[in-house]
Amino acid sequence: MTFLTLRGLTKRYDDAETPCVKNLDLNIERGQIVVLLGPSGCGKTTTLKMIAGLTEPSSGDILVEGDSVVQIPTEKRPVSMIFQKSLLFPHMTVAENIGFGLRMRGMKQAIIKRKVNEMLDLVRLEGYGDRRALQLSGGQEQRVSLARGLIIEPKVLLLDEPFSALDAELRLEMRGLIMDLKKKIDVTILFVTHDQQEAVMLADKIALMIDGEIVQYDNAQTFFTRPLTLRVAEFFGWTNFVPASQKGKTVTCSLGEFVFDGLEEHNGPMCLTIRPEAAVLCPKGEGIRAVIRSSVYMGTRIDYRVDCMDAKLGISFDSDQVFEIGEEIFIKLQNNKVWAVRCDGKEPCDNRIVWGPPLNMQDTSIEARREQNEGEGIGQSIGALDRTDEHHGGDSREKDNP
Amino acid sequence: MKETKTWVMLLPTILVISILFIIPLIYTVLLSLNFFSITSNQAISFNAYVDILTSSSFTDSLAFSLTIALISTVASILIAIVVSMTLRNTFIGRRLALFVYQFNIPVPHYVVGISILLLFTQTGLVSRWFYAFGLIASPSSFPVIVFDQNGIGVIIAFVLKFFPFIGIAILSLLLTSIKDYEEQAATLGANRIQRFIHVLFPMMMPSILFSSILVFAYAFGSYEVPFLLGSTYPKALAILAYQKFTDIDLNSRPEAMAIANIMTIIIVALVILAYIQLNTMNRMRARQNGKE
Numbered sequence: 001m002t003f004l005t006l007r008g009l010t011k012r013y014d015d016a017e018t019p020c021v022k023n024l025d026l027n028i029e030r031g032q033i034v035v036l037l038g039p040s041g042c043g044k045t046t047t048l049k050m051i052a053g054l055t056e057p058s059s060g061d062i063l064v065e066g067d068s069v070v071q072i073p074t075e076k077r078p079v080s081m082i083f084q085k086s087l088l089f090p091h092m093t094v095a096e097n098i099g100f101g102l103r104m105r106g107m108k109q110a111i112i113k114r115k116v117n118e119m120l121d122l123v124r125l126e127g128y129g130d131r132r133a134l135q136l137s138g139g140q141e142q143r144v145s146l147a148r149g150l151i152i153e154p155k156v157l158l159l160d161e162p163f164s165a166l167d168a169e170l171r172l173e174m175r176g177l178i179m180d181l182k183k184k185i186d187v188t189i190l191f192v193t194h195d196q197q198e199a200v201m202l203a204d205k206i207a208l209m210i211d212g213e214i215v216q217y218d219n220a221q222t223f224f225t226r227p228l229t230l231r232v233a234e235f236f237g238w239t240n241f242v243p244a245s246q247k248g249k250t251v252t253c254s255l256g257e258f259v260f261d262g263l264e265e266h267n268g269p270m271c272l273t274i275r276p277e278a279a280v281l282c283p284k285g286e287g288i289r290a291v292i293r294s295s296v297y298m299g300t301r302i303d304y305r306v307d308c309m310d311a312k313l314g315i316s317f318d319s320d321q322v323f324e325i326g327e328e329i330f331i332k333l334q335n336n337k338v339w340a341v342r343c344d345g346k347e348p349c350d351n352r353i354v355w356g357p358p359l360n361m362q363d364t365s366i367e368a369r370r371e372q373n374e375g376e377g378i379g380q381s382i383g384a385l386d387r388t389d390e391h392h393g394g395d396s397r398e399k400d401n402p
Numbered sequence: 403m404k405e406t407k408t409w410v411m412l413l414p415t416i417l418v419i420s421i422l423f424i425i426p427l428i429y430t431v432l433l434s435l436n437f438f439s440i441t442s443n444q445a446i447s448f449n450a451y452v453d454i455l456t457s458s459s460f461t462d463s464l465a466f467s468l469t470i471a472l473i474s475t476v477a478s479i480l481i482a483i484v485v486s487m488t489l490r491n492t493f494i495g496r497r498l499a500l501f502v503y504q505f506n507i508p509v510p511h512y513v514v515g516i517s518i519l520l521l522f523t524q525t526g527l528v529s530r531w532f533y534a535f536g537l538i539a540s541p542s543s544f545p546v547i548v549f550d551q552n553g554i555g556v557i558i559a560f561v562l563k564f565f566p567f568i569g570i571a572i573l574s575l576l577l578t579s580i581k582d583y584e585e586q587a588a589t590l591g592a593n594r595i596q597r598f599i600h601v602l603f604p605m606m607m608p609s610i611l612f613s614s615i616l617v618f619a620y621a622f623g624s625y626e627v628p629f630l631l632g633s634t635y636p637k638a639l640a641i642l643a644y645q646k647f648t649d650i651d652l653n654s655r656p657e658a659m660a661i662a663n664i665m666t667i668i669i670v671a672l673v674i675l676a677y678i679q680l681n682t683m684n685r686m687r688a689r690q691n692g693k694e
Contacts, residue, residue, distance in 0.1 A: 054585050074588040081589040087582055091604040100600070101590035152591055 002027035009060035022212040033189040035199040038209035044192040080154035086141035088133035095129035101152035119147035139170040233273045240274035251340040254310040271349030278337035279315040287332035434659035450656035462636035471621035474560035482569035490576040515630035522547040555631035564617040571609040608683040615676040
C-alpha cells in the first residue's frame with residue numbers, strides 16, 4: 001500500500017480560468033524522498049499546501065496510509081511543512097521555536113527540553129538553543145525550521161523550496177543535511193523545487209510537474225535517458241530536437257535511422273532528441289560529417305553549433321578539443337544519449353537547439369581566447385593543439401549510429 | 403557641506419516646532435512655578451503643584467481621565483482585534499464592510515460626541531425607540547449613559563473613534579507576512595486559539611502598542627468629548643485645567659499650568675516607555691525583514 005496518495009487532486013481558484021493543479025495522481029511509498037519538480041507557477045506549492053491543509057482542493061482526495069485527510073484541519077494532519085522562508089517566530093528563542101509544536105500538543109516541559117536538545121544535535125546546532133531566532137544566519141535559520149518541523153514526528157514532511165533563498169554553498173550543505181537526516185529518521189518526504197540538480201541529488205523519485213500536471217514520474221536516471229515528452233526532455237537538458245518519423249521500432253530522420261531498446265512500437269511523426277554530450281569524434285570519413293558554425297568557451301567544455309546533414313545541432317566537447325569556425329569534423333552519436341519522443345499538436349517538433357551559442361557570438365569565443373592566451377604566452381594551450389589527437393579523441397568503443 | 407544642507411532643510415520645521423511647541427511649553431512651566439505671577443509675590447514656588455496634588459478635585463479628575471483613557475484604549479484594542487481578524491477573511495460584501503470599518507476615522511471627535519449626545523441621552527433617539535417599543539416605562543427610565551460619573555458616553559465616543567484606527571494598523575499586518583507565520587504554526591499543530599495567543603498576538607504587539615499609545619494620549623488629554631458628554635464631577639483633567647485657566651481668580655493660573663504640566667509628564671513618560679519597547683520590537687522586525 002502506498003503511504004501518501006494524491007487522487008485526482010485539482011485546484012481551481014475562483015478568479016482563474018483554468019485550474020492551477022489538474023487532476024493530479026501521485027503515489028509515494030513509505031520512507032521515500034519524492035521531489036516535485038517544475039518551473040515556477042506550475043502548481044507545486046499549491047499541491048503542497050493542499051496536502052498540508054492550508055488550501056482546500058476543488059476536487060480529488062489526499063490519503064495518508066490509506067486514510068483520507070481532506071476533511072482534517074491543518075493542525076491535526078500528520079504532516080509538517082517547511083516553507084521557503086524559515087518563518088521562525090521572532091519573539092521566541094531557537095529552543096522555543098523548535099519546541100513549539102510539542103508545546104501546542106501539551107507535552108511536558110522536561111520531555112520538550114530533551115527532544116529539543118536531540119533536535120539541536122541532529123541539525124548540528126548544539127548550544128544554540130538560548131539564542132534569539134533573529135541571531136542566526138540564513139542556513140542556521142533553515143536548520144532550526146527543519147528541526148521544528150521534524151520534532152513533531154510527522155508521517156509526511158513537506159518541504160517547499162526550503163533552500164532557494166540560500167547561497168550555492170549553503171544549499172549544497174543543506175541537501176547533505178537532508179540526506180543525513182533521512183538515514184536517521186523514518187519520515188516520508190515530499191520536496192518541492194524548481195532546481196533540477198537539487199531534485200536529482202535528493203530524490204528517490206521525481207515527479208515533473210508542468211502547467212499543473214505531472215508529466216512524468218520516474219527515478220532521476222530515466223529523465224536523463226528516457227524522457228516521455230518534448231517538454232520533459234527540454235527540462236532535463238536534452239537540447240537538440242530533430243523531426244523524425246517512426247515505423248515499427250525504427251526512427252528515421254535526416255541524421256539516419258535509429259533503433260532504441262524500450263521504445264514503444266508506433267507509426268507516425270516523432271522527434272529525435274539528442275543530448276549535447278552525445279557526439280563523439282570519429283576519424284575523417286567515418287560517422288556523420290558536421291561543419292562548425294559557432295562556438296562558446298564554457299570553462300571545462302566548449303559548446304559548438306554545427307550543421308550536420310540537414311540538421312542543426314548543439315554539441316559539446318571537452319575544452320581541449322578546439323575547432324575553427326567552418327572546420328569539418330566527423331561525429332557519431334552515443335545511443336544512450338539519443339532518444340525519440342512522440343510529438344503531437346501541442347508539442348510540434350521542429351529542428352531546434354534549445355541550448356547552444358547564438359550565431360552572432362561565434363568568433364568572440366575561441367578566437368578571442370586564442371588571442372588572449374597568445375598575448376599571455378599560453379597560446380599553445382588552444383592555438384597549437386594536435387589535430388590528429390583531437391580527431392582520434394572520440395570513444396570508438398561506443399556503438400555506432402548510422 | 404551635506405550636513406549643512408540637511409540642517410538648512412530642517413530649519414523651518416525646527417523653528418515651527420520651537421515657536422509653537424517648545425517655547426509655550428517652557429512658558430507653561432515657568433507660569434506653573436509662579437515665575438510670571440501678576441500678584442506681588444514674584445518668587446518661584448512649587449505651591450501650585452502642592453495645592454493641585456493635595457486637592458481632591460485634581461486627584462478625582464486624574465483618576466477619571468486615566469480610567470477613561472485606559473478603558474477606551476483597552477476596549478478599542480479588543481474590538482479592533484476581533485473586527486480585523488474577521489475582516490481579513492474573504493467574504494461577500496467585504497469591501498463594503500471595510501469601508502464602514504474605516505468610515506469614521508476622518509470624522510472629528512466633536513461630531514462623534516454630538517452623535518452620542520443625540521442618540522444616548524435620556525431624551526435621545528435610542529431612549530425614544532426603547533419607549534416606543536415598550537422596552538422602558540418612560541424615556542427617563544433609560545439608563546444614564548451620557549453625563550454620567552463613570553464616563554460611559556465618553557468611553558463610547560472614544561471607542562467609536564479609536565477602534566478603526568487601531569484596527570487598520572492590525573489589519574494591514576494581518577494581510578501581509580504574518581499570515582505565513584500563522585500557516586506555519588498551523589502545520590506545527592497549533593489550533594486557532596493557540597495560533598492567536600502564541601503567534602499572532604505577539605507579532606501584532608508593536609502595531610498595537612504604537613497605535614494604543616497614540617489613542618491613550620489623545621483620550622487622556624482630550625477636552626471636547628468629555629466637555630460634551632462628561633459629568634460635572636469629576637471633570638476630565640483638560641476641562642479642570644481650562645476652567646482654572648479661565649477662572650476670574652488669576653491665582654488659579656499657575657494651578658492650571660501645573661495640571662497641564664502633570665498631564666504632559668504622564669504622557670511623555672508613557673511615550674518614552676512605549677518608544678523603548680517599540681524600538682526593541684522594530685529592531686527585531688527590521689533584522690527579520692533584512693534576512694528575508
